[in-house]
Each structure stands twice: as structure tokens, then as C-alpha cells.
Amino acid sequence: MKYLDEYRDSALAKPLVEELRRAVTKPLRVMEICGSHTMAIFRNGIRSILPDGMELVSGPGCPVCVTSASHMDAFIGMADRPGVRVAIFGDLFRVPGSHGSLSEASSRGAKVEIVYSPMDALDLAVNNPDELVVFLGVGFETTTPGIAATILAAKNKNIKNFVVFSTHKTIPAPMEALLSDPALQIDGLLCPGHVSSIIGAGAWEPLAQKYHLACVVGGFETADLLKSLILLARQIGNNDIKVENVYPRAVSWEGNLRAAKMVAEIFEPADMDWRGLGRIPLSGLKIREKYADFDAEIRLDITLPEAQEPKGCLCGNILKGMNTPRECPLFSSRCTPSNPIGPCMVSSEGTCAAYHKYGQDE
Amino acid sequence: MCLAIPMRVTSVEGDPNDFTTNQIATVDADGIGRQIRLDIVDHWPAVGDYVIIHAGFAIHSLVEEEALKNIALLRELAENTPDELLS
């Protein structure tokens, strides 16, 4: 725990704040892609010390928020089936679908279990041999390898009542879709720390080159965040565009090859629906035929229902960096964390939730 | 979903090349031993190394030296700022 105290040392942060002021020499807009960054930026008060001319916009990096309404409806439909127990990461519990949420399904008797790790879901299958345990696979590159490892463990242990519904997504693909829209004027990307831990800092190079975008891979502590913003401002100020990694304690240039191999064993690229962004070619992962016994969509023969987006919710545009939560008429009035209308207010990494929790006094 | 705190490894089990073995480490979380999976860690850790954990899986391992070097870099950046800006 020693490290953390060092990074949070405010004596360290102060000169970094001053350095950031000096580094911003012209107006710039930076997108923080990752929901954990959005939260960390608010929690550390970074928004309140941003120099004039520097603007931060939040991107599509909250996995629960980008889960499409039709996937949510399919999840709830599965939970309602007899003999099925669904296991989820906690953030998903209260996300509204077209008609209610998993939380409501649970109160009418559906078996919904919140787990910390996909391995806990596998334990649920072992302990409930008469039920089919469905793990709802939601997440980006950081989460998918662990789910792949869990499927492999299920196969090795010959556990037959465990399946995964894969809505896994990959992060560079939607960025490409966003950045090709000229309406989104972005000069730089604060690249997600733990996604990059898997895909490697080098994975951002094509985007940096194609869109002439400053890219910095950063961590989540105050000093990490400030240093990332300083380097982004310097790159843009000096027109010296490249990929820099200021999170080497978690991220290498080439990424985590063991994890990549595990993912490639179980999953293959597939088109995927994103909330707000629509269907993006090869932006998701589906389970390979070889592991079809572990694929919920095949075992439960699921077709995705037509879904309705929550009325009046701007989540889709917020995920694209086109709107901020305060531009949503429902924000903090009809839509709050205790009574959420859209997923961006539910998830602990959602932009609306971040603005609601920390942004009140701005 | 991302937990950025590196945790110290206190024991390691399993064979890094054989996924049919239980690839597990114990880490020290505030004095409490917690089991985490090593199936997808980038480099197989030794006792005393640190790992970064996501949803019960170690995703990255680092030796103490690496982490300390990182802190030194941040300090350097701080120290290279003129004193008059420190007030």
C-alpha cells in the first residue's frame, strides 16, 4: 500500500498542477475514454483545477452504459426463465431495459446473483447442479480474458451447467467510429489504463497517426492523471503527436500476450451493438464454435428482441462526447442514482453518475 | 471496475503452462490473505512481486523496483518545476 501514499502525496501534485497551467498554450479538447478515468478525474478534483482552454469530454468507456437496450432485455428475459440463474457484475443490476431491470426481475422471483469474479459464477454452477448458470459477459479488453479463463476452466472441469452470454466489446473499434465524425473535435485521448494493460500502449499508434491525435496512457491516481494531461497538452502545444505511456507500472508497449492468447482461444471477433453508437463491425467478441456448449445464445436459443431506448435519455450522445449530462433535462431531477432512467446514471463508471456525485458544486 | 492498487504476492500455486492446474496466488490485502487467479497474468510472479488485479484475476505483475522507478519519475517531473510556481 506504500505506493499509493506516494502517488497521493499532495506536495507532489501541486507543482504538477502548475506545470499543467504552463503546458496549456492553446485551446484543446481531450477525451477520457474510460469510465474509471471519468470517476477518478472527478474524485481527485481535477476538473476544478483545469487551466482555461483545456476541456475534458467523457467517452464510451463505461461497459454497462454501452450495453444496448436489446441486450438488457435479453438478459432480463433469460433471468425470468425457470431453471436459470444469472450471475452478473453488480453494476448491471439496476440498469433499465425496455420493461424493468434485473433488480425488478429478482424481486418477482428470478434468480439473479451479483458476483465479484466470473470464477464465482462458475462456483455457483457447481453448487447448483440442477440449474443452468448464465454469466452475463459485459466488459472490455480488461474483463474478457478472465471470462475466457473461466470458460476454459469450466471445460477442463467438465462443468456442463455454466454458460456465458457474450456482449464483450473492444475499445479501439468505437473510437474509430467516433473519430471519423467531424462533429467531434478532439485533439487528444487519455487512453484507458487497464484496457491498455491488455492490448498494450502500442495499440493506440494507428489512431494517433490516422487522426493526428495526441495519445497518453495514464493511471488513476492524482499524479498519474496530472502527468497524463501535462503530456497531452505538451504534445498538442508542440505539435509533436505520438503515443506516450505514463502508466508503466501496469502497461507495457506490447500488452499482455498471455491474456490475448486466452481470449483468442475462446472468442472470435464479431459485429456488436453499442448503445448510442449502433452496430459496429468487428467491435465485439463471440464464443468460438469449439466452445458452443458454453454459449448462452446457442444453449438457450436466444434471438435479440426489439428494444426501446428510455424516453428522453441522452446517454447515447453522452457516450459519444456530443452532450454533457447537464444538457439532459432529466439529469438530477427525474433521473438520479436511486431512480435512474438511463444506464449512464446507474453504473459506478457512468458519466451522469459521476456528474451527479461530484459535479454539483461546479 | 478497475482496481489500480498493486498487491504483494505471498504465495504461488500451479504450473504457468498447464491450465488444468489451479493457477492461484495469495496476495496480501491489508494484512488479509486473498486468493486471486493467475490464468491471464502477463508474467508469472514470484513471491514478493506485486500484481494488479481485475475481477479476481491478476492482469499484470511487477517487481518492486519497477514500481519505485515509476515514483522516482513522477518526483523528477515535480522537481523540475521552478520554485516560484510552488507557492
Ligand code: SF4
Ligand atoms: S441523466 Fe439520466 S436520462 Fe439523462 S442522459 Fe443521463 S442517464 Fe439518461
